[in-house]
Amino acid sequence: MLPRDLKSDQFSSYPPEAGKLAIDYIGTMRQMPLSFLPSLLREVIDFDFKFPAERKAVEKELANLRSLPTEQLHAWFQGFEQIRLSPQLEQCDWVSAPAQFLEQLSAYLWTTHQVDAFRAAAIQYADRLRAAVPPEPPVIPRLGIAVIGQGVQTPEEPIFRKLKPHGTYFTGINPDGGLTQLLEAVATRAKAHPADFGHWYVDGGAAADHDPRVTCISYRGLEPARQALSVKLRTEIERPGMGPEALRTLLAQLHPADLGLNSSGPVLDRFQLKLLTEGSGTQIFSTTFAQWTARETLRRAQPLTLLVRFAPRQRQKPMNELLAGNADSGDLDYAGSLIDADLGAYYNWINQQRLAGAEQSSFLVWFENHGEALAIAPAVARGAESNAATRLREVLASMA
Amino acid sequence: MKSPCYRPAQTELAAYELARQFALGRREFLRNAAGLTLGSTLLGSRLMARSGIPNKKRKVVVITFGGGARDQETFAPEGQENIPHLMRDLIPQSTFFSQVVNRGILGHYVATASLATGVYETINNFASLPPEHPTAFEYFRKDLNRPASDTWVVAPSNGFNRIGESSYRSYGAGSGAKVLLPKHLLTAATTGGSDYAHLLHDNYETPLYTPQLGGSEVELQQLENILRLSVSDFKAHARTLSSPDELSVYIARQLMRQQAPSLLWITLHDIDIAHAGAYSLYVDGIRRTDRLCGEIWKTIQSDPEYAGNTTLFILPDFGRDSDDDAGGNGFQHHRTGDALSRTTWMMALGAGVREGVVFDRPVEPTDLVPTLGAILGFSPSLAQGKTITELA
Numbered sequence: 001m002l003p004r005d006l007k008s009d010q011f012s013s014y015p016p017e018a019g020k021l022a023i024d025y026i027g028t029m030r031q032m033p034l035s036f037l038p039s040l041l042r043e044v045i046d047f048d049f050k051f052p053a054e055r056k057a058v059e060k061e062l063a064n065l066r067s068l069p070t071e072q073l074h075a076w077f078q079g080f081e082q083i084r085l086s087p088q089l090e091q092c093d094w095v096s097a098p099a100q101f102l103e104q105l106s107a108y109l110w111t112t113h114q115v116d117a118f119r120a121a122a123i124q125y126a127d128r129l130r131a132a133v134p135p136e137p138p139v140i141p142r143l144g145i146a147v148i149g150q151g152v153q154t155p156e157e158p159i160f161r162k163l164k165p166h167g168t169y170f171t172g173i174n175p176d177g178g179l180t181q182l183l184e185a186v187a188t189r190a191k192a193h194p195a196d197f198g199h200w201y202v203d204g205g206a207a208a209d210h211d212p213r214v215t216c217i218s219y220r221g222l223e224p225a226r227q228a229l230s231v232k233l234r235t236e237i238e239r240p241g242m243g244p245e246a247l248r249t250l251l252a253q254l255h256p257a258d259l260g261l262n263s264s265g266p267v268l269d270r271f272q273l274k275l276l277t278e279g280s281g282t283q284i285f286s287t288t289f290a291q292w293t294a295r296e297t298l299r300r301a302q303p304l305t306l307l308v309r310f311a312p313r314q315r316q317k318p319m320n321e322l323l324a325g326n327a328d329s330g331d332l333d334y335a336g337s338l339i340d341a342d343l344g345a346y347y348n349w350i351n352q353q354r355l356a357g358a359e360q361s362s363f364l365v366w367f368e369n370h371g372e373a374l375a376i377a378p379a380v381a382r383g384a385e386s387n388a389a390t391r392l393r394e395v396l397a398s399m400a
Numbered sequence: 401m402k403s404p405c406y407r408p409a410q411t412e413l414a415a416y417e418l419a420r421q422f423a424l425g426r427r428e429f430l431r432n433a434a435g436l437t438l439g440s441t442l443l444g445s446r447l448m449a450r451s452g453i454p455n456k457k458r459k460v461v462v463i464t465f466g467g468g469a470r471d472q473e474t475f476a477p478e479g480q481e482n483i484p485h486l487m488r489d490l491i492p493q494s495t496f497f498s499q500v501v502n503r504g505i506l507g508h509y510v511a512t513a514s515l516a517t518g519v520y521e522t523i524n525n526f527a528s529l530p531p532e533h534p535t536a537f538e539y540f541r542k543d544l545n546r547p548a549s550d551t552w553v554v555a556p557s558n559g560f561n562r563i564g565e566s567s568y569r570s571y572g573a574g575s576g577a578k579v580l581l582p583k584h585l586l587t588a589a590t591t592g593g594s595d596y597a598h599l600l601h602d603n604y605e606t607p608l609y610t611p612q613l614g615g616s617e618v619e620l621q622q623l624e625n626i627l628r629l630s631v632s633d634f635k636a637h638a639r640t641l642s643s644p645d646e647l648s649v650y651i652a653r654q655l656m657r658q659q660a661p662s663l664l665w666i667t668l669h670d671i672d673i674a675h676a677g678a679y680s681l682y683v684d685g686i687r688r689t690d691r692l693c694g695e696i697w698k699t700i701q702s703d704p705e706y707a708g709n710t711t712l713f714i715l716p717d718f719g720r721d722s723d724d725d726a727g728g729n730g731f732q733h734h735r736t737g738d739a740l741s742r743t744t745w746m747m748a749l750g751a752g753v754r755e756g757v758v759f760d761r762p763v764e765p766t767d768l769v770p771t772l773g774a775i776l777g778f779s780p781s782l783a784q785g786k787t788i789t790e791l792a
Binding site: 119231285292337346347354 | 680731738
């Protein structure tokens with residue numbers, strides 16, 4: 001089936017708001033090439049479970065496409081229309097299962113050496129969309145905070161190397177009460193600028209006390225879900241015919257309730273499920289979990305404030321033991337975790353800078369319980385160093 | 401493979417420019433730090449022929465550098481601390497290609513199969529399938545009438561067990577290289593005891609998928625008849641090793657001692673732990689691979705069967721995603737197909753290779769098989785790559 005043959009009743013399996021949205025725009029969708037439309041439907045089908053920023057983006061994208069005259073719409077999709085698809089792909093149920101279609105499309109594009117052409121078409125489309133519907137600037141400048149190095153006395157390698165050129169390196173921080181000060185700063189912003197899913201705290205270990213206005217996800221908090229996933233995986237892997245691709249499909253079909261995720265509301269439950277089923281390594285390494293959660297939070301929720309505290313991960317072991325997750329404190333790799341988190345902080349900053357308002361955004365990374373921190377902000381000197389005695393609260397104030 | 405994101409942030413042009421700059425920067429650094437000179441293609445034809453080493457004596461060892469490594473953790477200035485053996489010992493003796501551009505599928509099995517056939521293979525990366533085009537091992541044996549014992553592959557995991565010979569009609573079953581899977585040998589010898597579990601890591605590309613490893617009487621016979629290792633010696637030595645690649649190199653060295661194959665292919669894979677997202681483990685993998693490459697080179701130089709008549713090739717199968725591509729997650733995967741994940745490097749050293757030269761013209765992984773053909777004297781008629789004239 002091709003997009004031009006779309007009918008309203010094909011969206012009957014969609015959740016209510018997603019179905020309504022798809023039917024509203026069915027006329028526009030009929031004009032899109034098959035190499036593109038399932039990517040959009042993958043966003044639409046999850047509409048009921050998306051964060052406010054994502055919902056707004058999807059609605060604006062669809063409205064913009066509908067506003068384009070036919071010839072302009074074709075110009076937008078010219079690159080995608082050049083992609084050759086197989087009859088097998090056309091016969092897939094890409095309306096009901098767009099994500100599975102995209103898995104197959106991806107394999108097909110690689111096999112037929114069309115990945116580069118698809119990539120070029122995607123970049124061109126994204127550039128056009130950004131120009132036509134610029135992302136909204138945040139109501140206040142964004143603030144990202146990373147806390148790294150929990151449990152490390154002395155780093156084996158220099159830290160903040162990738163971030164140092166972009167900000168000021170502080171070496172005289174009084175570490176007492178540092179985490180509390182950071183959490184207070186997040187709470188203050190959440191109170192002053194309340195927004196659904198606007199202020200986040202991600203912890204790679206157990207969450208510290210925090211303001212209830214702040215959305216919180218922790219590795220420890222998801223332990224029951226991780227264990228449920230581990231049990232499910234071990235059972236499935238032993239089934240005949242199971243392979244990496246079949247396993248991925250199975251993971252994509254899980255619902256939050258399958259892992260006991262039913263207490264944080266449908267949006268957050270679904271988000272947490274995807275962290276564990278789509279993220280690679282999030283189930284076994286807390287540092288990977290914290291970095292990936294931050295990436296997905298920034299990409300999807302586009303928060304005003306994000307505090308990520310990395311915690312030591314379990315030492316590398318055979319995968320079955322890692323999945324079993326029975327590491328005690330003696331099995332933790334502190335030094336390796338600091339290296340992971342140091343790069344994770346850099347990735348957090350990169351991902352924050354991809355969002356609207358990047359030129360006004362600020363970022364702070366602190367070596368937990370130590371005197372070292374690095375601050376990046378428009379008002380803070382780049383490539384500078386300060387050994388002045390100070391507190392994190394004061395550094396944050398100087399970044400505003 | 402993950403679906404490509406349809407909202408990447410960086411333009412393709414900018415990405416390729418970045419890759420080119422990386423290559424140029426790497427070349428300049430290597431010229432300064434390792435004393436390499438800029439090579440000219442005019443300098444280099446028929447080096448091996450002029451080396452005076454008879455065809456029958458020539459040997460080639462190929463090492464694929466570990467499962468996808470990026471420039472910035474290897475040859476870019478900030479990554480060179482991770483590869484001291486390559487930088488200090490191997491580079492000064494090598495001809496170095498700073499831009500190897502992989503235009504094929506960026507999955508480890510299929511990319512390694514492409515390296516081995518000289519054709520961009522399109523087989524399913526996750527299925528147990530032979531390459532569709534003849535491998536270097538098949539050309540080598542057929543054209544030069546060599547026995548099976550003269551070419552071997554040491555490969556890391558379940559997926560690579562079919563890489564020794566193709567499904568191509570006039571080649572195929574029985575005409576290529578036998579594949580040794582060290583983890584299977586160990587499983588057969590130990591029945592997977594907990595002392596050895598750390599050496600049995602497999603299939604990093606989908607970390608959660610942990611299939612049962614094979615291991616049977618066939619593997620035990622390989623230990624005894626080919627490697628001439630007793631089960632007890634093998635187990636005792638394995639206990640001293642810390643990673644699957646260390647196990648592979650131990651097996652490869654034993655193979656060199658006992659069989660002295662003329663064409664030996666070693667696929668290392670520890671670096672691919674990057675898929676689990678722990679940067680420190682990825683960098684550890686690179687450092688370990690660097691050390692193991694140094695050890696293999698030392699073995700080549702000290703073994704009378706290999707010293708003076710062996711050309712060693714070292715190259716990653718491809719890179720990993722750039723930090724700058726919003727569609728990926730940096731070092732963790734190789735899914736975006738961006739320029740940095742496609743662009744990597746290759747070094748050749750030993751017999752017939754000019755020392756201390758760097759070339760920055762683009763070559764492709766598919767050029768390896770025709771180059772091996774020119775060095776060893778076989779004709780890879782179905783390979784799509786071109787002979788690298790600076791080496792052959």
